[in-house]
Amino acid sequence: MSSIIEAYRRRTPGSARLAEQAGRLLPSGVTHDSWHLTPYPPFIDRAEGSRKWDVDGNEYVDYSGGHGALLLGHGHPAVVKAVVEQMPRGTHPGTCHPLQVRWAELVTKLIPSAEKVRFTASGTEATMMAVRLARAHTGRPKLLRFRGHFHGWNDHMAFSVSSNFDGTPTPGVLPELTEQVVLVDPGDVAGLREALAKRDVAAAIIEPTGASWGQVPVSPDFLAALREATAATGTILIFDEVISGFRCSPGGAQAAIGITPDMTTLAKILAGGLPGGAVCGRRDILDGLEFASEANPGKWKVPHNGTFNANPLSAAAGIAALSIVGETDACRRAIDYAARLRDEIERVLRDVKSPWVVYGTYSGFHLFLNPERQPVTRADIESCGCDYRLFKAVPRATNHKLRVGMLAEGVELFSWPGGPTSAVHTEDDLRRTCDALRRTILAMRDEGDVA
Secondary structure (H helix, E strand, O other): HHHHHHHHHHHHHHHHHHHHHHHHOHHHHHHHOOOOOOOOOOOOOEEEOOOOEOOOOEEEEEHHHHOOOOOOOOOOOHHHHHHHHHHOOOOOOOOOHHHHHHHHHHHHOOOOOOEEEEEEEEHHHHHHHHHHHHHHHHOOOOOOOOOEOOOOOOOOOOOOOOOOOOOOOOOOOOHHHHHHEEEEEEOOOOHHHHHOOOOEEEEEEOOOOOHHHHHHHOOOHHHHHHHHHHHHHEEEEEEOOOOOOOOOOOHHHHHHHHOOOOEEEEEEEHHOOOOHHHHHOOOHHHHHHHHOOOOOOOOOOOHHHOOOOHHHHHHHHHHHHHHHHHHHHHHHHHHHHHHHHHHHHHHHHHHHOOOOOOEEEOOOHHHHEEEEEEOOHHHHHHOOOOOOOHOOOHHHHHEEEHHHHHHHOEEEEEEEOOOOOOOOOOOHHHHHHHHHHHHHHHHHHHHOOOO
């Protein structure tokens, strides 16, 4: 057996037992695809700040960060206090409550595109609603997406993310639905303009920092061209800021870049790490949710229910988190830490003569595992000069071994591999991460996993 795998198994017998039980109850033993890991993922018992502890008591520097939701780290006192105080007041009144108003006020204050807000229970639901509103507003049938970009798991978005780049449906998705989705390569301005010229596209949706939180970066120049092309053709521009919202800046990527979309989808940091999402944007588009009135005779509204929309616990956590984001330097601290981490990881890779490349923007980092040892540099990637397929074809076995090796060294990476950083990561976290990466790469080299 691999010494890396064996070291991990020795540390995690409790996780092994739980994984065996989970495998009998849950498909592949997980409830989210990115949690799948060979031989098994760690089972986490508790978390605080930038660290978490598994059921065996092992401590990890955390770079999963609640899938990007925890800009303020695990268990921020203000967020915890807000939720604890709300709990006895009610977890589900089943009607309107004051917190939804304050929550919406903060969103409209921070996000440039947000004139009105509709809360949902997740980011996937937010993108579903945004597309529906765009179709209702324009009367057009089609959606334009960029290959490799992730917008949740609903049927309009569940293909051409990590596979099926030709537009064919993934299992369970109707071919008739995929025919209404126009796919364009990220960065292809000519292809974008050609696709929009037919004026049958209701909306174009994009992750403004690039696919999968910048795994495939997108340039500000391309975003500017996208904004120009959509405006010229009456196409609704949707920024999917489920990850980047409140993270690139208090106003999200759109505020940091200076390009305002017609609609924005939000989740993660929005609800302070609890379940919650939102679609926000131009008043005239969001008014599609308004009930018909004498002022609009014969106009039918876009229906929208949702048991946990604006749940008061999520609202309480969201208000606390967004207040901190808007009033402190939390975004800047996370961004600065990520920049230092990328530089130090680059030094490690250079020292051990690894062909891997670290890159990223804002408060995140990615590792390009470069299985073909291509002469690609960090500057090449960050200048958006590389084919998206290069980064989406992550070598699974190598990635699994890397993640297991890092876990055995006390660091959890997200599945890209890489991760979002937080405002509470420390210099000790940075040192531990780089030391763990150095040891893991050398161990993988000894076992023939990397050159």
